[in-house]
Amino acid sequence: MRFNTEQMSPTLVVGFRNGEDIRVRSITHDEVIIESPSIIEKEAFGLDIQMFDYADFQYKKFRLCCKTSHIEDMRFYKIIIASFQIEGQDGAEFHEFLSRINRIMNVAKQASADGLNDLDFLDAKQPKYPFEEDAVFSEQYQEHLQGLFSFTLSEEEKQQFRSLSEKTDLAISISGFFQYIDFFQMDFSAFKYKMLTKLNLQEHELFTQAVRTIYIGNEFCHNLFPAKPLLEKILAKAHGLGLKIVISYPYLLENSVESVERIIQFIDNWCIEQDTEVEFSVNDWGMLGIINEQTTRLKPILGRLLNKRKKDSRVGFMWGFKERSIAFEENNLNTEHLRQFLLKHRIERYEFESHKLKNRIPEGNHSLHFPFYQINTSVYCPLYAECTSTNRSDQRLAVKCQQYCNEFYFSYPKHLDIFGFGNSIIGVETSLLQDSSCLDDYIASGIDRIVLSVY
Incomplete structure (x- = not known):
């Protein structure tokens, strides 16, 4: 032949x-x-x-x-x-x-x-991408979210979630100006309730436990990190509430190294004064060097920008995805030599996200962010370009950011469940909130902290 x-x-x-x-x-x-x-x-x-x-x-x-x-x-x-x-x-x-x-x-x-x-x-033998649905958009962001989070759990599922909530550390992430203000000014129980009601989750059994950890800062945009006076107030309140603190910071810009070093030194000095330690989510290898060389009370953890994965919500339509989907579950964190490198530089905890594909969790105790996940991030902000020049392609570094992302977002086809917030494309995945076996599998794999984020 x-x-x-x-x-x-x-x-x-x-x-x-x-x-x-x-x-x-x-x-x-x-x-x-x-x-x-x-x-x-x-x-x-x-x-x-x-x-x-x-x-x-x-x-x-x-x-x-x-x-x-x-x-x-x-x-x-x-x-x-x-x-x-x-x-x-x-x-x-x-x-x-x-x-x-x-x-x-x-x-x-x-x-x-x-x-x-x-x-x-x-x-002809592959799943067909529904191009006709790309013409359908949600009129309102909140309306879209209500549709995604309007699900009903069986009594058995409710009981399972109540049981699972006792096995994990519940954390809340605050990553924008209004969330910083709300956290600082509001009673904490009222703040938690407000965050949950935005996603219609105030009655969900997974949140019956107390919040033990607070994430402060934004992992994707340097302009959304709180200014020093506000940061000091947030740290003081979190410490007074007995919350474990995690500082989130994105990529490191060359022209901001000195200012970032001053912020990190301030946080380290604050920790010394309070006789405590905080975790620091590292999303840039240069930041890891600063943390390890210039601080004594900051514990680095691997941020989501360095935990690189394919998270496009359209991935299921790729040729051969069904046959090769298991390959998408892993990345370089599933290799021994990288984990040893991270351990050498004091990183033991990794930050994961709940998205359309399952994560194969390496050995250790790690964190899982939900129900929003990051798909793409740019140093240059398309929303800033659109708002200042009406041309999203006219992108440049936002030196004096007006934080347009507090009011506007980019809309994408409704069936994709993704949104453009500032310099990032963010997706929504609710399976962790609807299927208790999904969370159970993650806990069995080493996830001991779940982190709620709200946009």
């Missing part, structure tokens, strides 16, 4: 030799015809073949030991016909090679029988 790559996309079978791309024109169980931009001097040569398989949506590498039988000079490239053997031909490797060729040929035959090319044939 001969597989001719001109029948289908040439990316199904690709070749490499000494780092050079080689086009595979056709291949059988013992002969290959290739195009090479340069002459292959030796009669015997090695060729690496990567073959795609629809069964698992990934490439498999095979090493071919080739022997040239014919060379044809086509002026700009050479056509080389060679016999070959596969390393490990007597074992499973050779059978896997034949199986992949057969599966590719079967797809080619089916596509031809249906009168389709390979891409259209494969597209």
Whole structure:
């Protein structure tokens, strides 16, 4: 059986030799015809073949030991016909090679029988993105949220959430000017109630427990971190309430290093005066150096901007997502060498988010933010550009930010459940609040703190 790559996309079978791309024109169980931009001097040569398989949506590498039988000079490239053997031909490797060729040929035959090319044939078997729904937008932000959070739990689920609430540390994140003011001025129980009512969660059993931790600051925008006088008042109140404190700060700008160092030194001195420690969510490797070198009472934790993942709400429509979805559950935090690096620099806790895909939690005790999750963040703010120049593409660093994000947001198609807040795109995911088994799995994996954020 001969597989001719001109029948289908040439990316199904690709070749490499000494780092050079080689086009595979056709291949059988013992002969290959290739195009090479340069002459292959030796009669015997090695060729690496990567073959795609629809069964698992990934490439498999095979090493071919080739022997040239014919060379044809086509002026700009050479056509080389060679016999070959596969390393490990007597074992499973050779059978896997034949199986992949057969599966590719079967797809080619089916596509031809249906009168389709390979891409259209494969597209017909994939989930279809609902383009028509991209024209539907919510009229009001709060109206959209009410729709998302208007769900009813069974009595069994309520009981499960009550039980799970006792196994985790409940935290609330305050990340904007009005939330800072409300926290400072209001009775804390009234403040908690106000935050929950914005999401229609005031009766949810998960929040029957007391809040033990407060996150202060914004992990995505440097302009939303509280000014020193307000920060001092917030720290004093949080400490007086007996709350554990976590400071959140985003990326580190070159022109703000000195001012950030002064803020960090102020927080460290405040901790010394109060004989306490606070955690500091690090979202920039430069910030980690400052924390470890210039402070004694700040404990670094890994922020969400450094816990990089694909969190687009459209990811389920990607080709092969169903077959390869498990690969999206992990990132570099699931590697031992990175965890050892972080441990060396005093980072033990990692900040995760509840989003459309499950997170595979590494060993340790970590935090989970919900129900909002970050999809994309830019140092330059599209909302600032839109409000100051009516052109969101005219982006520049917002030196004197008017915090337009307190009043405006970018609306996206309703079915995506995402919003543009300032310099970030934020998504909403409610499964953690509707399915107790989801939270139970996370707790079993090492999540011991859940962090409520409200936009």
